[in-house]
Amino acid sequence: DQQVKQNSPSLSVQEGRISILNCDYTNSMFDYFLWYKKYPAEGPTFLISISSIKDKNEDGRFTVFLNKSAKHLSLHIVPSQPGDSAVYFCAASARSSNDYKLSFGAGTTVTVRA
Amino acid sequence: DAMVIQNPRYQVTQFGKPVTLSCSQTLNHNVMYWYQQKSSQAPKLLFHYYDKDFNNEADTPDNFQSRRPNTSFCFLDIRSPGLGDTAMYLCATSEGVNTEAFFGQGTRLTVV
Numbered sequence: 001d002q003q004v005k006q007n008s009p010s011l012s013v014q015e016g017r018i019s020i021l022n023c024d025y026t027n028s029m030f031d032y033f034l035w036y037k038k039y040p041a042e043g044p045t046f047l048i049s050i051s052s053i054k055d056k057n058e059d060g061r062f063t064v065f066l067n068k069s070a071k072h073l074s075l076h077i078v079p080s081q082p083g084d085s086a087v088y089f090c091a092a093s094a095r096s097s098n099d100y101k102l103s104f105g106a107g108t109t110v111t112v113r114a
Numbered sequence: 115d116a117m118v119i120q121n122p123r124y125q126v127t128q129f130g131k132p133v134t135l136s137c138s139q140t141l142n143h144n145v146m147y148w149y150q151q152k153s154s155q156a157p158k159l160l161f162h163y164y165d166k167d168f169n170n171e172a173d174t175p176d177n178f179q180s181r182r183p184n185t186s187f188c189f190l191d192i193r194s195p196g197l198g199d200t201a202m203y204l205c206a207t208s209e210g211v212n213t214e215a216f217f218g219q220g221t222r223l224t225v226v
Contacts, residue, residue, distance in 0.1 A: 043204055043217030100208060102215055104156040
């Protein structure tokens with residue numbers, strides 16, 4: 001039962017433009033959300049997170065938006081750079097329930113075109 | 115410096131031949147996880163340790179076992195690998211409820 005879903009397996013964007021990655025979840029107990037980035041032949045690396053008490057968190061070129069009522073979050077990358085080409089995973093956990101396990105989406109492959 | 119190290123990076127094993135994957139960490143984190151990721155799928159949690167407490171996911175096959183002899187090391191044992199166990203195996207650590215998990219580079223296992 002996939003509790004975190006990334007419905008777009010791939011995204012192609014031109015360098016300098018905005019990349020928008022989407023993620024939906026079904027478990028209403030999830031209250032902490034993370035994005036990981038993965039290059040080929042490497043493990044995922046943490047990118048940015050957001051707690052359910054916020055609806056936006058920004059870190060440089062990366063911004064995550066959370067819409068709790070829609071059980072939806074998105075990651076915006078602006079401007080996109082060639083080094084952003086990677087697989088991006090959305091993940092969620094239920095911290096307030098002391099459940100620190102992460103549930104992952106299947107990932108979105110981003111390709112930034114020069 | 116690598117903080118979560120997995121060995122080997124690549125492993126080929128024969129159908130039914132036991133195999134062990136290893137993970138070590140320098141972060142002194144309480145929690146260590148093993149994930150299985152098949153091609154184009156989400157990483158799937160197999161089990162995790164909180165200190166010495168082992169927590170198995172309900173749908174993890176009995177074929178998969180784990181050992182954590184100390185804080186720094188954790189092993190994944192596959193007793194009789196099947197072709198369907200071909201996957202990337204990811205080890206991760208975290209400080210308990212701080213759920214920013216740190217991943218190793220993974221071991222790509224191929225069962226032939």
